[in-house]
Amino acid sequence: MALASAVKGQTGRVRDFDVLVLGSGPGGQKAAIATAKLGRKAAVVERRDMVGGVCIQTGTIPSKTLREAVLYLTGLNQREMYGASYQVKEDITVSDLLARTNHVIGREVEVIRSQLTRNHVAMLPGMGHFVDDHTVEVVDGTGREMTVTAENIVIATGTTPARPATVDFDGKTIIDSDGILALERVPQSMIVVGAGVIGIEYASMFAALGTKVTVVESRERMLEFCDGEVVEALKYHLRDLAVTFRFRETVAAVERHERGAIAVLESGKKIPAEVVMYSAGRQGMTGTLQLDKAGLAADKRGRIEVDEHFRTSVPHIYAVGDVIGFPALAATSMEQGRLAAYHACGEPVQAMSTLQPIGIYTIPEISFIGRTEDQLTNERVPFEVGVSRYRELARGQIIGDSYGVLKLLVSPEDRSLLGVHVFGTGATELIHIGQAVMGCGGTVDYLVDAVFNYPTLAESYKVAALDAMNKIRQIERLSS
Numbered sequence: 001m002a003l004a005s006a007v008k009g010q011t012g013r014v015r016d017f018d019v020l021v022l023g024s025g026p027g028g029q030k031a032a033i034a035t036a037k038l039g040r041k042a043a044v045v046e047r048r049d050m051v052g053g054v055c056i057q058t059g060t061i062p063s064k065t066l067r068e069a070v071l072y073l074t075g076l077n078q079r080e081m082y083g084a085s086y087q088v089k090e091d092i093t094v095s096d097l098l099a100r101t102n103h104v105i106g107r108e109v110e111v112i113r114s115q116l117t118r119n120h121v122a123m124l125p126g127m128g129h130f131v132d133d134h135t136v137e138v139v140d141g142t143g144r145e146m147t148v149t150a151e152n153i154v155i156a157t158g159t160t161p162a163r164p165a166t167v168d169f170d171g172k173t174i175i176d177s178d179g180i181l182a183l184e185r186v187p188q189s190m191i192v193v194g195a196g197v198i199g200i201e202y203a204s205m206f207a208a209l210g211t212k213v214t215v216v217e218s219r220e221r222m223l224e225f226c227d228g229e230v231v232e233a234l235k236y237h238l239r240d241l242a243v244t245f246r247f248r249e250t251v252a253a254v255e256r257h258e259r260g261a262i263a264v265l266e267s268g269k270k271i272p273a274e275v276v277m278y279s280a281g282r283q284g285m286t287g288t289l290q291l292d293k294a295g296l297a298a299d300k301r302g303r304i305e306v307d308e309h310f311r312t313s314v315p316h317i318y319a320v321g322d323v324i325g326f327p328a329l330a331a332t333s334m335e336q337g338r339l340a341a342y343h344a345c346g347e348p349v350q351a352m353s354t355l356q357p358i359g360i361y362t363i364p365e366i367s368f369i370g371r372t373e374d375q376l377t378n379e380r381v382p383f384e385v386g387v388s389r390y391r392e393l394a395r396g397q398i399i400g401d402s403y404g405v406l407k408l409l410v411s412p413e414d415r416s417l418l419g420v421h422v423f424g425t426g427a428t429e430l431i432h433i434g435q436a437v438m439g440c441g442g443t444v445d446y447l448v449d450a451v452f453n454y455p456t457l458a459e460s461y462k463v464a465a466l467d468a469m470n471k472i473r474q475i476e477r478l479s480s
């Protein structure tokens with residue numbers, strides 16, 4: 001099928017689009033809109049039921065909305081005030097949880113559709129695969145085919161949960177993280193295989209709902225990239241919600257039975273549960289792309305290698321988002337999409353900032369930016385620690401968060417911020433104050449001198465900055 005109007009590319013050939021994007025997740029959306037804003041012709045290929053990608057349909061947004069529903073309905077965050085038995089609703093059902101999730105997904109899909117339409121980005125329904133390095137065939141759900149050409153192509157096809165071939169996933173008893181949204185009831189017990197971010201976020205939510213959760217993880221510890229004290233605090237909280245951790249243990253097999261499953265560990269232990277959820281990594285969605293037709297290849301985890309401009313080995317084909325691997329976040333995928341489109345359209349671009357926040361929506365939540373104490377110690381970078389505990393902040397008392405903590409890592413040499421680590425209410429929002437100070441080259445002195453709204457959790461920056469400065473001053477006083 002020929003498309004209404006066409007563009008003349010740098011090579012002088014007439015093609016349907018300047019930039020054709022495969023996948024409508026955060027990376028694909030921003031690549032398409034950035035192209036359109038530069039006055040170029042863009043299109044996005046996506047299945048009708050997957051608009052918004054994994055981010056909106058099965059990943060970030062459903063999981064974060066589910067978390068919000070869990071926190072509200074269980075009343076967990078209010079129990080310091082109203083007692084250990086406080087609960088907004090007693091028998092919380094899957095439909096209670098999904099009502100909110102489906103509402104938000106629906107709204108978000110509408111927002112994305114509207115943004116793409118008003119920017120005149122063509123939506124081509126279906127799955128795309130390469131015919132050659134400028135041509136993609138799009139096959140929709142009914143088998144209809146359409147061939148489109150583009151000067152540049154952006155691969156933003158994301159990932160799917162990795163499923164070990166030996167495990168018999170049935171979508172009910174043995175599931176992956178996509179299967180959470182199809183559970184018929186809140187299980188009494190659950191085994192979470194893999195203590196990565198997905199595993200620990202869902203372990204928190206189900207533990208809060210009263211499910212007896214066992215987390216099995218092959219490594220020595222979880223969330224190794226986070227601050228050690230913060231991870232210890234999280235483990236303490238999760239154990240308090242009856243989570244059992246099995247570190248240095250690997251799930252070798254899962255037996256499916258009529259009323260549940262048994263996970264068999266390599267050590268010989270057997271763990272029974274109503275549901276087993278695998279969150280043991282993800283696989284790039286490149287299997288059906290026919291990459292070879294475009295002169296490309298993926299690694300064994302389905303990922304595509306790119307350069308600093310997100311160009312693949314074929315310079316007019318870009319790849320962004322989870323399909324290129326680390327850090328595999330919605331936040332970074334969006335920015336990669338925008339930068340790839342700018343580069344493709346010849347717009348000047350700055351390299352992506354290396355100062356990127358991490359937000360982990362466990363219960364309680366974690367967020368950090370910059371380096372950890374362990375990293376700084378290994379790199380032999382001296383630092384001082386400034387700490388603020390929520391229980392000493394008026395806002396902490398008002399909201400009933402007595403465990404929250406904000407930690408600043410400060411250079412005693414030039415007083416710059418080397419890292420900010422937050423555990424507790426609002427951590428993922430608060431971190432951006434630290435990011436702004438670090439990104440603008442500010443020092444701890446700014447936080448010492450700034451006046452913060454009172455009572456707020458943001459005030460923790462001032463309290464922690466004063467703590468760090470007091471310690472630095474003490475060293476200076478003793479050594480002078």
Ligand SMILES: Cc1cc2nc3c(=O)[nH]c(=O)nc-3n(C[C@H](O)[C@H](O)[C@H](O)COP(=O)(O)OP(=O)(O)OC[C@H]3O[C@@H](n4cnc5c(N)ncnc54)[C@H](O)[C@@H]3O)c2cc1C
Binds near residue numbers: 052059064159322333
């Ligand atoms: C449970 C879970 C929770 C998460 N929580 C967070 C979080 O809190 N914060 C955060 O920043 N990140 C989070 N993430 C990660 C985040 O969802 C991803 O980083 C992000 O969605 C990746 O975006 P993307 O652009 O690569 O595309 P994706 O969102 O992965 O979407 C890719 C799209 O491409 C489409 N596609 C695939 N093949 C083709 C093809 N051949 N043709 C056309 N279309 C195709 C797919 O249908 C899909 O819709 C979470 C992920 C999961 C699974």
Ligand SMILES: NC(=O)c1ccc[n+]([C@@H]2O[C@H](COP(=O)([O-])OP(=O)(O)OC[C@H]3O[C@@H](n4cnc5c(N)ncnc54)[C@H](O)[C@@H]3O)[C@@H](O)[C@H]2O)c1
Binds near residue numbers: 217219282329
């Ligand atoms: N808040 C957020 O930003 C957020 C939330 C969720 C997901 N994500 C993204 O999604 C990506 C994927 O997350 P993930 O948690 O699936 O993957 P992951 O690779 O981070 O973690 C998988 C874990 O499973 C363990 N494992 C694998 N096989 C095992 C077995 N048989 N027995 C026991 N343990 C086993 C691994 O050792 C590893 O620690 C993350 O890298 C992250 O970027 C981000």
